[in-house]
Structures are given as structure tokens and as C-alpha cells.
Amino acid sequence: MSSKGTVWGMVAAACVGIWLVQNGAEDVTPPVPSSAEAFAAGPQRHTAPAAAPLGPSAPVRMRIPAIEVDAPVMRLGLGADGSLDVPPAGNRNMAGWYKDGTPPGARGTAIVAGHVDNAQGPAVFYALGALKKGHRVEVDRKDGRTAVFAVDAVEVYENEDFPDRKVYGAADRAELRVITCGGGFSKKTGYQGNVVAYAHLIGVR
Template identity: 70%
Template sequence: MTSVSNSRKGWGIAAAACAGLWMIHDGSGEVTPPVPSAAQAFAAGPSVHTDAAADPLSPSAPLRLRIPEIDVDAPLTDLGLAPDGSLEVPPAADRNLAGWYGNGTTPGAKGTAIVAGHVDNARGPAVFYALGALKKGHRIEVDRKDGRTAVFTIDAIEVYAKDRFPDAKVYGEADRAEIRVITCGGAFSRQSGGYQGNVVAFGHLIGVR
């Protein structure tokens, strides 16, 4: 079993491995996922719904993730590193499965937790198909093994071309409990290997249930 770690060393491995991570090379090519609007980017300023950060929790493995506004209710599997040093991806056949980097920060603990999943597969939309439709102030909830549910608010949703992915901005360490939810996005080109970018939702911990 992949160990749960909140260490800076483990996070450094993730940061080095994750650039362009969710460039899925299949996908139906028959659907068009929502694209985040400019109003939801950091550059547009904070949302009126932005909430103060809650105190971080102790590390505990995540079990399930919910995003009520886009009807996501998905189990989480931990992901390690592939032989080439890149982060593993969740099995594409299960369209309602997301993954988290098991050697990095656990959602709700101090630092930057990474959650990711497919936008679609050869059969159609998958778990994070509608990620780009989210807005600042929407909620992400993560059920944890310790029985607590970490509640995050979304600070911004941005889309990046794969050759301009801002590693430090997305994967950099944080002094509070933060989360990133990542999927494929941007233009789709079968000739160029699928989606040409990534959609990233940025959030921070605001409460615990």
C-alpha cells in the first residue's frame, strides 16, 4: 500500500513528475467539456464568496470526493509514480474514479493536495468532465479515513496549454491546507495525442465536518 506522507521530500518528487500529467491520449473526441470563463481566473480578482482558511488537519488518507455543483461523488484511489517517473493515472475504464498522489499531502492537511481524474474516455464523459463549469465559492468535500470531511472552497478555475503549464503555481507548497483538482481540457486533437491542455481548480480548506 502506498504510504501517506505530508513531507516536503515526497512533495518534491510529485512536483518534478507532474508537468503535463493529465494529457490523456485517448478520449472520445465526440464531446466538448466546459471551459472555465475568464471571470473564474485569479486575474479576475477574489470571489465575494471567498472564505477564511480553517486550521489544517492531521494527515489522513482520503476516501471519497464530492463536488455538489457538478454532481461529482467519486471514490478516490491513491496513485504512485510510473516507471518513467510520471504520476500514475486512474484506470480509464472506471469513469467515476478519481486519484490522489499518495506520497504527497493528504486533503485537509497543511500543504497542497493533488486530486486528478479523466475528463472522458472512449465511451464519453468521465468524472471531471464538468470541472470547467465550476465557479469561485463552490465547494469540494473530501471524506477521510479518520471519519472527518474536509470542506474546501474554490478560489479559481483556470485552463492551461500543455506547453505553458505553471508547475510552481499548481504544485507549489502552501502554508495552509489547499487542494488542486486537475483534468484534461483545451482543444482536442487526435493527431496530437488528445487534449492539448489542463483544467485546474484551486481551493483551500474552510471547514471540517
């Protein structure tokens, strides 16, 4: 993470599965990443050579063509309890960037989070668990450049096993984490974990 702040455990409040709770729809739960999309044991291997980091500039839009994401990006801060604020629940197509952290494309670990669903149905990152290694994530920035990332892994974690340092830890190149709720689901408490897509910068347009 950027030295501007630490956000260990901040994603826990990102979403609770309102749509599934209201409809009892366990049979339409979002995709779960397969073990083939997780990091392999041993040294991490990346899907493509890394590009040189850009200077800081806020993100304004994110596209993930493989799962049909094309969404504006808003700025998010931390709540009084230290958890990350979330995009408005009524907006199904909005991603949020942790504004006091690293901007996507700059050196470090950038954090983008979004809802998996809301009361109306699937939301922006509903299909995040369907991503595969090598898929592209494109982030339009305020400076007019588009940072292009390649997915290195997609993993799912139960809340009690969430690896804070692995997800949020500092990086010496431009990396990105895209996070939403996932894992097991309970009608009473919603999702029991998070899906995390790991990616690194491979190019700029």
C-alpha cells in the same frame, strides 16, 4: 508540495480524450472555465476564511455538488517517467490522489487528478471547467472527518505553459488542486492542456 516528493509536470499523462478521438466529437468538448473564474491580477483573493489544517489522513471519497461529482478516491504514485499514474481508464467515476504528497485537509498542497473522458464517454472530471469561485469540494477522509473546501479559481493551461510551481507549490495552509485534461483538442494527440481548480480548506465535518 509535501517534502515527500516533487511532481513537476506529472499531470501531462492524465488523459488523452479517447472518447473524442474515437467519435470526432469536437462539438461536445468539456466546459472551459471563463476568464471570470481565474485569479484576478495582483494579490490573490480567496472566497472564504481559511480553516485550521487537519492532521494527515488519506482521502477516501470526493464530492463536488455543483458538477455532480461523487467518486471514490484511490491512491496514485509516479510512473517510471516521473508522471503521475492515473486511475484505471475503464472506470469513469474514480479520482486519484497523489499518495506521496499532502493529504486533503492537511497543511500543504493536496493533488487530486482524474480522467475527463474515456472510451465510453465523459468521466469523473468532465465538467471541472464549469466550476465557479465559491463552489464547494468535500473530501471524506479515512479518519472519519470530511474536509470542506471553497474554490478560489479555475484556470486552463496549454501544456507548454503549465505553471508547475503555481499548481504544485507548497502552501502554509490546507489547499487542494483538482486537475484534469482540457484546453485545445486534437484528434491525433488529444487534449493540449489541463484544467485546474484551486481551493482551500474552509471547514470540517
